[in-house]
Each structure stands twice: as structure tokens, then as C-alpha cells.
Amino acid sequence: MATQPKPVDVGSDYKEKYGFFVPEDYVFKAKRGLNPDIVKEISFMKGEPEWMTKFRLRSLEIFRKKPMPTWGADLSVIDFENIFYYLKASDKQSKSWEELPADIKATYDRLGVPEAERKFLAGVSAQYESEVVYHSLQKELSAKGVIFLDTDSALREHPDLFKEYFGTVIPPADNKFSALNSAVWSGGSFIYVPKGVRVDIPLQAYFRINAENMGQFERTLIICDEGSFVHYIEGCTAPIYTTDSLHSAVVEIIVKKNARCRYTTIQNWSTNVFNLVTKRAMAYADATMEWVDGNLGSQITMKYPSVYLMEPGAKGDVLSIAFAGKGQHQDAGGKMIHVAPNTTSTITSKSISKAGGRTSYRGHIKVYPGANNSKSFVKCDALLLDENSRSDTYPYNDVDADNVTLGHEATVSKVSDEQLFYLMSRGITRSEAETMIVNGFIEPFTKELPLEYAVELNRLIQLEMEGSVG
């Protein structure tokens, strides 16, 4: 055991000021496995209202009844009884820097991740010291009436607002993993943007990152009131190391009339993780919801951000990339549910498979009766870097309305010898030329990212291509 990271001196008004939850002195012994007692204990630990405890218990029942999904990646190896469902931050710091796998350390080095930050990402430190930035940001936001808290704090501080929306977009019974999350959720972000307010800078989970927040079962809820705008960014390109093998988040978003929300994810879990995430937004009249979703790392990812287009003029976009290396399966895509007429959606999916990795595009376009004059366009491009890698496309379309325009385009390509030869004929090495081609392939995605993320992502692709990432 290495020395404990030095706690940040935050003062007694910490909770009020920053919205972090500092657990009371309470002896909680983390146990593996899942049963009603553990769920009750989690809820009690957090001091939750009774409705939430009941919600969790009901969700647990649903989780137990639902069969394991078999239509996607192979999940049969997950052992639900061998997982810690709730850990206090102090329990999470049981690892030491020395125990980290060498490849993770090497990646931090090569990405140039600062010392304090990498300890946090590696789970060695519970807190990343960014309070100063967070503090000034919070002042600016609260002046506009924007709420940006971790989800646990939001439940305590804004119980009515919270209860009005929580679980309305993704009910526990939606799928087995949303039920699991609903039973044991902890951390995540809560954002409320009032009517007509535009948040100019992207809100990043990063600013108020702590161990709770980056948990396995985080729960995020974003409400964009009428005419508002927010861009939320979660994750980072540096690999997040965890010995916990299951990450199952739920993200719910409500985008009201004329509002716009963009949700950007860059995830790079260590390759032992099952990443099974449910993300869904409801978009109302003339509202726009954009999912920008980058999936690197993990052993298996199953993630299909979706938008329910509830009222006329609503618009949904999914732009996603997935990179699958050796032993990885990225099963990703998107869902667009057209409920109202004159709604539009696009899904653009780009995947890269290398060294035997497997990517799947799985998408669903549903147009309900009456959702006439709706338009949807799906484009999925797969790039295979060698003969052993694999890519599949599973598009599902159900159209029950009139005058609907539905487009689907899919390509599978290999890194072409001609492109490689051309770049190499200018003195560029084979590995650098391959990296350029891959970065060029995902450029439609990269250009949507804030610059620092784009640069990091390109750098990370370079490391992946060199085979120096775990």
C-alpha cells in the first residue's frame, strides 16, 4: 500500500459550496454480490428519501427477472455475484501506483497526462484537484440559474426537480442493465439549464471529477428547458483503469422545445471492462439532440445512444466511432424513434478493427404511425486493418408512416495499399501512414470535438496503431 493521497483541504462549507458529498463517519464494509440488503444499505448510506430506496428495490426485482440479453455481444461470463456494487471513495483507494499494469502507466506517460490526474484516472487517488476551476465555473453557472451537480447531491438539494424527471426517459424495466443501474446507481452528473439559457463553454465531468462520480454505475440526468443549449462532455482519452469489470451507466436527457443538447463521450476503459450503457434522450418540438460518442478500450462495449423524437420538428443525431483491438468487441450504434411528423434523424457510425478486434454497428430506426414526412439517414463505415479483424452491420428499420425518407449507406474498407504506398513514397513510415489513414477516417468525428480532445484522440489512435496500448 502506497501512501494515501493527500486529502484536499476544502473547509467545512465544502458540501454547500461545491456540491460534493462527504460521507458521515459511518462504518460501511464493502461486500460483493447483490441482494435487497445491499441495495437498502446503499440507499441508507447515501441518506436517500424513501421513494428512492423503493425505486432501487423495485429495480432490483426487475433486474432479477429479466433474462440476460443474447442478441449482442457475449455477456455470459459476467458474474454478478462477484462484483462490488458500492464502494466508498476511501475503499477505492486500495490500489497503489506500483500495482498498476505497466501498459497503463506507459500510456499515461506517452499521453503526457499530469501526475495528479493520472493517479485519479488509475483509481489511486480519489480526487483530482481541480476545485479552483470548478469553483469559478460554478459561480458563473449559478448566476444563470444552471444547476451542475453530481447526481447524489442533486437528489438532496433539488428533490422535486429530480423526482419529476428521474427515471422518466429510461425506466428501470427498459433493459436488464438499466434495471441494474437503477438498483445500485451512484454518482454521475445532474444538469438543469433554465429556459432560454445558453451555456457557452462545454460542461465537463472533469471539472468536478471524484471517485464517486466515475463509478461503475453512474447515473446522469440532463434537463434542457425550452430554448436552452448545453454541451456536456464526459470521459477523457486517457485510459481509465479499474479492477471492477462491469461499467453500466444510464444517461437520461430531456430536450424541450427549441432547445439543443450535445452530449460528447470519449471513453477509454481498460480492456478488462464490460461497458454496457443505456443512453436516451427525449427531444420535443424543434429541439435538437446530438450524441457524439467515442468508444475505445473496454473488453466489450454495448451502447446505442437513442433519441425519441416526440414532437414535430425534433431532430436527432448520433455520431460515433469505435476502435476494437485484440480481444475487444465494440457493439455500438444508435436508435432513432420517430414519434411525431416532420422529424429528422441521422446516424453516422465509424468503426475501426485491428488485430482480430471486432466491431458491430447495430441500429434501429422506428417510425410510428402518424410520424409522416420524417427523414432518417444512416451511414456506417467500417475500416479493417488486417485480415483477422471483423466488422458486422445490423440495421433494423420499422416504418409505419407515410412519405418517409429513409437512407442507409454502409461501407467496409481496408487500409488501401495505394494510399499506404502514396504516403510512404513521401518518406512517411508504414506505421505513421496507417495512423494517418485511420485518423483521416475518423476525422468527421474528431472535428466535432473540442480541440484538446481531438488532439488527444489522434495521439491515442497513434498509440493504438503502434500496438503500445494494452
Added chain:
Amino acid sequence: MADFEIRDLRASVEGKEILKGVTLAINKGEVHAVMGPNGSGKSTLSYALMGHPGYTIDGGQVLFKGQDILSLEPDQRARLGIFLAFQYPVVVPGISMTNFLRTAINAKRGYDGKDKSKQISPKEFRSLLKGELEVLHMDDSFLPRYINDGFSGGEKKRAEILQMAMLKPEIAILDETDSGLDIDSIKFVAAAVNRMRGPELGALIITHYTRILEFIKPDFVHVLVDGRFVLSGGPEVADRLEKTGYSEWMEADEPAVLAKEEVS
């Protein structure tokens, strides 16, 4: 020994023998033209010299700077100072021309992503690029565009010439750079090559037509037919081809007059 020597080079594509023993010596300061009808092996020669993986070397040597470059990868050949201007420049989506040029310059300087001291500084790169664009009378509008993506034929060839000017090779191979170009573009290419011409550059201009040779006067002209040189000489060889075409070496069905190609 010449600066760049091709000795009895034999090469095939998909089992078909194309080059049947090509020998050619190029010194820096010289401009050589290789002319030949369709299917004579002109493009095979340029690809084989640059190391295209689709071409199998069946024999011979290509000696440059004291080594046989045939065993080297294309990037190693390029870093030694060999440049190929492509007949059909390849599209690479998502990478800007600027990024491409910078990466190529850095590769030439031996920067492999690690030793940052070898990297060209942004300022130095900008001034190099600006200088070459000025000399070539090119505007910079295509620099943010993706590599050759949506370029017109003329733009592609200009971009090839810009790359050549930036990379300053010692041996430049121009593979039918004039094909499909209008007269202004041909003049542009010729002016650029003439400007680079000098004691530091040996050039091999591969062409079907004599027209570009009106603007770049070669020191030597070689006629390639069916994978072999059938005639080598001075500029007068081009004049002779201008009049008679390749008919004396060809079966009867090849058109005799070659200089009157359609202008695109």
C-alpha cells in the same frame, strides 16, 4: 559510376513480365526522358523504382548512394532522396494537404514522433510553404483540403509538383505528369521542373507524348517498347518520335502520330 543506376531491371505484375531488362544511368544535373507507347512498361518502371508492393522485382539492381535500393521500403527510398510524382495521385480523406506536407517534411528530417528537436517548427514550415507557393505561383486555397480529395486533374498535378518542391529530392521521377493536362498546366509543370533543374537534381520524365519535352528540354531521351529500351540518344530522339511515332517498333495497329492528343 553514375549517381543513380538502373541495371538490367526486370519486373512483373501478377506473374506477367513487364520490364525485361532496363538499364539506365542518371547523374544529378541531367534530365532524362523515357518515352513509350501504352503498355510498354513506363508506369511499371516508375512504380518499381519507388517500390510499389504490387510489382515484383525479378532481377537487376538499382544503385543509389552506395546501395541497392530494391530491398528498401518506399519510405526509405523517399528519405534517401527519391521522389515519384504520380500519374494518378491518391485520395486520402480526412488528412489536410498541410498536415500531409508537414508530416512528409518531418519524415525527411528523421522525426519519428520522438525526438522533437528534429521536427520542423511551425514558423519554419510556414515560411518554406509560403516560399514554394510563391515561386510556383500557386494559391493556398487547396491546403486545408483533404489529400487530392475532389482535386481537378490540374490541381492534383500541381500538388504533386508542390510536394516535390518542398521535399527537394535528388532524383525525381515524373510519371506521365503531363497526361490529361491542358497546355497551361503543362507549362506550369515544365516551368517548375526547369526551376528545380540544376546540379542537385537528376530527373526522369516519363511520358507518352512529346509535347512536354517542348518545354522541358531533356538531355537524354530513351524509347521504351515492350519492356526494353529500343533507342537512346539526345533530344533529337524526341524530334524523330514527334514525326514518326512508335510505329517502327510496333505492330501496325498502334496510331503513328502521338503529339496530337486531345486536350482536356
